[in-house]
Amino acid sequence: MDLLLQTSNSNLKAEIAITGSKSETNRLLLLKALFPNVTLANTSNSDDSEVMQVALNGNEEIIDIHHAGTAMRFLTAYFAVQEGREVVLTGSSRMQERPIKVLVEALQQLGAKISYEKEIGYPPIRIEGKKITASKVAIEANVSSQYISALLLIAPQLENGLELKLEGEITSVPYIKMTLALLNDLAIQTSFNGNVITVFPKKEVEAKEMVVESDWSSASYFFSLVALADQATISLTSYKENSLQGDSELVAIYKKLGVETYFGENKITLTKQQHFQLADVNFELNNTPDIAQTIVMTCLGLGIGCHLTGLHTLKIKETDRLEALRIELTKLGATITVTDDSLTLIASHSINQNVKIATYNDHRMAMAFAPLAIKVPIIIENAEVVSKSYPDFWKDLKSLGFEISE
CATH class of the missing domain: 3.65.10.10 (Enolpyruvate transferase domain)
Structure with a gap:
């Protein structure tokens, strides 16, 4: 109209x-999926957050996230570590023009199994979830911070945590710090020294209500x-x-x-x-x-x-x-x-x-x-x-x- x-x-x-903030909500929805005893208040009523919630709570093989860029990035990382689950992540025609290669390659370096359904470097992508034991990866620092946050959010569930090296000049630092602060709120240990971010493994967290600003x-x-x-x-x-x-x-x-x-x-x-x-x-x-x-x-x-x-x-x-x-x-x-x-x-x-x-x-x-x-x-x-x-x-x-x- x-x-x-x-x-x-x-x-x-x-x-x-x-x-609530879409950025905070989508991070917390993923953390809640990893740690089900976390509860959320004042979550965003945006399309992006609803799409994210549906994808995390459903069991479809083909997941269409429409225009939701954050959901595409975060869910790519999430499904890469869901052992035994296979999904195809797709979206709108514009979403299929938005690059995902940097994140996919970082996850592949860690041992994830992800392939492209159409054009290399772009959605739709097929993800076969598996247990990841590698814990070190490097990524260009000037890429979308959502790629970096996607890796950090799944890091506590990795067998050996994650040491993420950012190469070059870092952009969007506040969004990276937001992700780390939310992990810290759940008593997940992290460090950010120079160009290296470390997230320590944590299998479960104490029950907690997180209120979204x-x-x-x-x-x-x-x-x-x-x-x-x-x-x-x-x-x-x-x-x-x-x-x-x-x-x-x-x-x-x-x-x-x-x-x-x-x-x-x-x-x-x-x-x-x-x-x-x-x-x-x-x-x-x-x-x-x-x-x-x-x-x-x-x-x-x-x-x-x-x-x-x-x-x-x-x-x-x-x-x-x-x-x-x-x-x-x-x-x-x-x-x-x-x-x-x-x-x-x-x-x-x-x-x-x-x-x-x-x-x-x-x-x-x-x-x-x-x-x-x-x-x-x-x-x-x-x-x-x-x-x-x-x-x-x-x-x-x-x-x-x-x-x-x-």
């Missing part, structure tokens, strides 16, 4: 409950709304100051875009700074590439320029996000250039109205462009794609006074 978004309300006030990537759209409004006070639950999520960097980034964040009991309150002096911004987003789209839209709406770097992983997401941004922003009248790992937006003070934004099966394209409706009416194509990570997004926008019509 295509949605027309507009609002005459430039004074935003609301308290919104956002469900709400999703900071989902919060990013409200930071953008507050920045673009004339006045705004929006509270979001449930968040904590010492977050495991890299996207909590939003607090520091959006301070430079006129948004103040206050931490309260289990929530954050965002307010618009009055009389704030705007200027062009530069951000290095190696650790937080998922919020790049949101930041660009905020800058466009504020009439300032930005230069964003560290974006090399955006080319292999749900779509090539850099190219998608270039095409859609140009429709809005923006001047934008992209390279393989950066994006530059030139400041401008006019935005074309009633433009139809293509979303490329990418939830973040739909949600990142939505806040611009504060400035001009905008049409979002295939708006239902938000269910991948934030099914209640349009309902929550309506609670802020947005008019949304098909």
Whole structure:
């Protein structure tokens, strides 16, 4: 469905409950599958987490994870160590274009039995689960952190644990640290020294309830709304100051875009700074590439320029996000250039109205462009794609006074 978004309300006030982080939920779902006496609370209601849950709880031979990249990577590692179980992991046509070779080769080095059903290096893949006794493997450090986390999550169940050597410069460190912190919460011993991560074996853990923090990537759209409004006070639950999520960097980034964040009991309150002096911004987003789209839209709406770097992983997401941004922003009248790992937006003070934004099966394209409706009416194509990570997004926008019509 295509949605027309507009609002005459430039004074935003609301308290919104956002469900658990997709990143934390998917890690914990895998750990719960390995250690069944772990229980989970405030889990994500995203498509990605539901797909992951169905795959872990079912017994089908062919498992279709649709567009869920995290599920593809984590389940590849999980099924590699399920002795005696054989599965074929597949997904959408876009998923079959997203590389999996680096992870498959790392698992094969450890002794896993995985083969390609179609094109070498890409899903669908056939996995024959077996007991793995090897414990040392090397992987390039600048690959998707999900490959690294997939290996770390299954490591405690390996006979001899895992020593993972990262070769080259490490990117997405916060996501690796999130995985290790969740293992530590279950009293699984780990170390991360230089470029070597070690996870010690642990056959069982004590019963424990793990509460998932709400999703900071989902919060990013409200930071953008507050920045673009004339006045705004929006509270979001449930968040904590010492977050495991890299996207909590939003607090520091959006301070430079006129948004103040206050931490309260289990929530954050965002307010618009009055009389704030705007200027062009530069951000290095190696650790937080998922919020790049949101930041660009905020800058466009504020009439300032930005230069964003560290974006090399955006080319292999749900779509090539850099190219998608270039095409859609140009429709809005923006001047934008992209390279393989950066994006530059030139400041401008006019935005074309009633433009139809293509979303490329990418939830973040739909949600990142939505806040611009504060400035001009905008049409979002295939708006239902938000269910991948934030099914209640349009309902929550309506609670802020947005008019949304098909």
